[in-house]
Amino acid sequence: MNTETHTHTHTHSHEAPAMAPGSPIITVTESAAGKIRELLSEEGKAESGLRVFVQGGGCSGFQYGLMIEEGSGVGDQLFESNGVKLFVDPVSISYLKGAEVDFVDTITGGGFTIKNPNATSTCGCGSSFTA
DSSP, X not given: OOOOOOOOOOOOOOOOOOOOSSSOSSEEOHHHHHHHHHHHHHTTOTTOEEEEEEEEOSTTSEEEEEEEESSOOXXXXXXXXXXXXXXXXXXXXXXXXXXXXXXXXXXXXXXXEEEOTTOSEEOTTSSEEEO
16 A cells, blocks of 8 residues: 655745836835834734825925825835835836835834935925925
8 A cells, every 4th residue: 555645835926026127116124114014003904005105395395205005006116125015106206216214213203204315405304305
């Protein structure tokens, strides 16, 4: 009697479609990613992500916006950094190439900041810029 056991291991990769070569357009630091995951689990939205956008306003002409987003919209580009999904609309993407979302905890309170290499000048509040 033959009692051989056969184990089959299938490796199926469930990776997102390949993105353009090079580094991701927008990255999230480990501390920001941890904070975002914390917020998503508090709201029971583990599958959601963070929308990063640029809008007119602020003392330098543009300001950044960050918000929890359930899913991508029309034309959005989806990135993933440190396990966090990032949604960026087609208009904002050109301003945010190479930007990094960070979370800073200070005595006055914590907050997300965006380090943007494309900003030619930023104001003291760190949330608006000119390009």
